[in-house]
Amino acid sequence: MTATDYDLFVIGGGSGGVRAARIAAGYGAKVAIAEEDRYGGTCVIRGCVPKKLLVYASRYGDEFEDARGFGWTSGLATFDWRTLIANKDREIARLEQIYESNLKAKGVVTLKTRAELIGPGAVKLSDGQRITARTILIATGGRPSRYGDIPGANHIITSNEVFELEDLPKRIVVCGGGYIAVEFASIFAGLGVETTLVHRRDKVLRGFDEDLRDGLMEALAGRGIRLLMNEALTGVARDGAAYHVALRGGGSLETDLVLSAIGREPATKGLGLDSAGVRTGAKGEIIVDSFSQTTVPGIFAVGDVTDRANLTPVAIREGHAFADTVFGKRPVQVDHSLIPTAVFTTPELATVGLSEEAARALGHELDLYKARFRPMRNTISGRNERTLMKLVVDRGTDRVLGCHVLGPDAAEIVQMAAVALQLGARKADFDATVALHPSAGEELVTLREKWAPPA
Template sequence: MSEYDFDLFVIGAGSGGVRASRVASAYGAKVAVAEEHRVGGTCVIRGCVPKKLLVYGSHFAEDLEDAKNYGWTIEGASFSWPALRDHVLNDVDRLNAAYTTTLNNHDVHIFHERATIIAPHRVRLASGQEVSAKFILIATGARPFVPEFPGSDLCITSNEMFHLDALPKRAVIAGGGYIANEFAGILNALGTRVTVVNRGNTILRGYDEQVRDRLLQIYMTKGIEFKFKAPFEKVEKREDGTLDVYLTGHDPIHADIVLFATGRVPNVEGLGLGHVGITPDDLGAIPVDDYSKTSCDSIYAVGDVTNRVQLTPVAIREGQAFADTVFGDKPSTVDYGCIPAAVFSQPPIASVGLTEGEARNRYGNIRVYSSDFRPMRNVFAHRAERGLYKMITEEPSGRILGLHMIGPDSPEILQAAAVAVKAGLTKQAFDDTVALHPSMAEELVLLK
């Protein structure tokens, strides 16, 4: 008989926690997971999955307009926000049930309540029940950050965007990252007047400069307004429920909603980390080693709660590596190099590897290949919007250091191309590959 109630107790049933739980159970471990909200985590319940569905839904505005040039006459077309919203939320329910079923099918015991660590091998549930485990895995994720200022309580975050009663006529979006730009594209396409407000002087910091500048240009052409170097002073509510937004150095903005998309912070409050000697870093994240172990030998952490890369596929890889290491007798780590990333803006951005600036600073001798083109679909639809593909290589070897793209379906194209960058292939390998014509993807093997 084990001296513990469980071999593994997981706090948080998001992408990383679910993967770790089911893999550990498949190795023969007795596993439990505690989740105080819904099974599936941020990505599935209130993040990338429902947001991507909103992107799809909003893009029909352009598709229906472009359809005229393809011979379609569509009369009486109209849009219903409640219909889209409810369909998205119904799919979230489906995914929540699917993740729950996955855990049940792997004999993982689910506690639908909050858990707090009270000792290296012990947790206390919200009900008061105490449970022991040989290992504890923290997978509590992160949450949106909203700075404090007068009226900050009147603002919303991405969590609430999926539950709006009505589509706003005017929206202010605070932030310059991928969440801000994705919701800016969604709302703009659906007819909302959007103003993006940023404390800094650029959007999408960390992405290739030319690509992010292209998105800014396209968004401004679409009617999205940007205000840079514009810190919030206060937000006030009018009698009719609308909001007045006051910014330093800018005129006030009248809006129906103010969405804050200014980063995310790890969920560590109230976890009981002090009981086991774990101290969060300066950003509030849990420090871990290459095997996801914390400073307490029996406690591990994966996903957005750690000080690594905040991406769902990374959390899944970390959960897998943890289970392989601790329960599969296969010590495993995650390679954080060449992780593909995407911004589901309109048009979308996709990127892998080093930007031009990063490559130049690290290697010095590089070469940049690019294609600045108008996708065939846009030509026929009489849209001036242009795509841009960039490839950065190390010279004289020609090894590909980075690929950066903006244009229709860029994330779908880049996923396959990222394999080549990860494998260390050269530009010559792309040159030797016959183009698939006519397609946008063929630009990758025709770069000059």
Template structure:
């Protein structure tokens, strides 16, 4: 008889957990995966997938204005929020169902229940009994963080509630400067909502290249988003007309909705990790080694719960590497270097590699190539939206350390750039690529003059 009920028990059926469970089950292992909400996790159910649908929906009004510049007459089209939500929910249900089907076809058992560890090998399922497993994988992702330390904080919603609003507000205040806050600011603004973005820092998108941060903020303002920096909430007052946010700057902002997008935290609450000997790091994430193994010898963790790089494709690759290592005899670790990312802001951002500031800290002397311009499409109708592209190059080796794009299709462009940077491309090799004309992306391989900031140029 088998010593354990399962060879592998996965807690959390998001992108990383599902991939690991499927691959492990396909090896012939006895696998179960528990999910307390819906199969698909943050990305499919309450993250990048529904958010991308909302981005698409919000862009049509802007595109309609462009269309007039190309000779199309105004159609008088209107937006139906409830109709959109119904279509969005149908698609999310379809995708979640595909995940369940794929798991079942692979031979994994799907359990809809909250799971917690009683010890390193024992999993208790809420209302469904207790089971044992030789190996356990934690893949519970993260949850939005909400402040509770000021008056009126109970009136705040997060991105998770934003996906299910019964109706669109006329006015919204979004607190935060990260990609979720910036993306939702573009979404609400594009859907006709009077939108204010408030962030306590000096500029939005902390962690991205400084030129990119400043450029995105300016372009957002051009689209009508009010970007307020250097202040934060002191209290929120509920009124008959909505809410008044009293800010540290002394201003009072009246809106119908207050949304906080001020970060996510690893979801480890109530998992019983301490009973299993699993240590957390200073950020409250499961501490793991390069093979995703925790401090407990038979427990691993992948995805956002480890707080390494919190991106869906990264979680998938981590889950696959775990399965290869533990169930296929092929020790594999995911390389977290040169992982591309995108911000589906308006305009969108694509970025891979180091920012200029990080590159200077790590490599010293750099060659910078930067260009701002209006696309052919924008110039034709007299628009003011400008793109930005930037290359960060090591001055000695001429290896490209970072590539950053702001403009239409930037996330699509950066995927191909990431391949070259991952392979260690030099500027000369990059420049030897013939351009595709006329495109925005051709500017990436035609930049020859090094960029000198105005203040440095004046001094020189």
């Protein structure tokens, strides 16, 4: 065997790449990892972690308001954006250091540089250094998609820049209808910003259960977010400190900030994939098999760069499975069929398994169970927002195919429901489970009446 510099060279220091590097090193492999930006990747630096911190901040207004119904009185609550961002930056820096320190503790060589393929078993660093490796893993993640070729597109920021804003705008236009768009619309609205969501489709969150989509749109509108559906931007013009946004339908908006959150794309540009013969798809995603192997022996890819299921825990699972397979000699395939996911709007929603629509499309005869109610705290606080819970059940086998929740703590509830679905739980198993009272989650085990659509 020809001598190489490393057993494994990882391109990308995000969640998937870091996990793969650590596990491979634990198996005794000689590992190096290159990251051109900051260790931790999108999730830690400018994704789910800082976004969740902003979500927490945006919910305190509700807490102060609701407290009055429970007998609390306090002085005028004020919010300072710069304090939040400074504290967020401090926490992200701490996490970044932990990521890099954990790699070094495992003996992984960490390189803060860009790397690109120059062949099946070789990479070139930005300083011109060439490194060889028996195995190469690409884990470069994704990047925000730009809005498109419209006049003034340069005035539109993405989710990368939004975390670095010096000041909180008074008005914002958010473009998109996926996770990132509705989450940021909810965050800014919760912080008191006049918020407009512009989306080219008729509903947000394509692919989610229709009841969740409808329920969330109702809740967002109820919180004062202006929803412009079946609409798009055709131009953005600066006017002093403000912007004029032209709409496809002929209208216009005046705002202080325009945020594009129309999706993400695999970060594969400039990686030298062609030179190594690595096949990519229409969006630039790296084509891999069930073991994350690319079309070139010895080159693998995990995470968002493969555009399979673009979620941080999935990237981590794929990275771990890769290391187990290649260096642990224990072949592991990741099952992408049952992945819990949450959208951290306010109210938040979470889901695992099949939506009603997806289950019907697969030919299942269904029994549906739904509950819609005011959470207990809302009965005293005076808030009218309602929780929705739904179980999608296969009529023939009684197996629970999907669990969908819209309301406070939806993510926490669905995480545990996901365990039940992973084990193949039937509706009878839910029914046989003792309820934890009083809680919102107990509704999932007390649903008895089948729901039928209106005649």
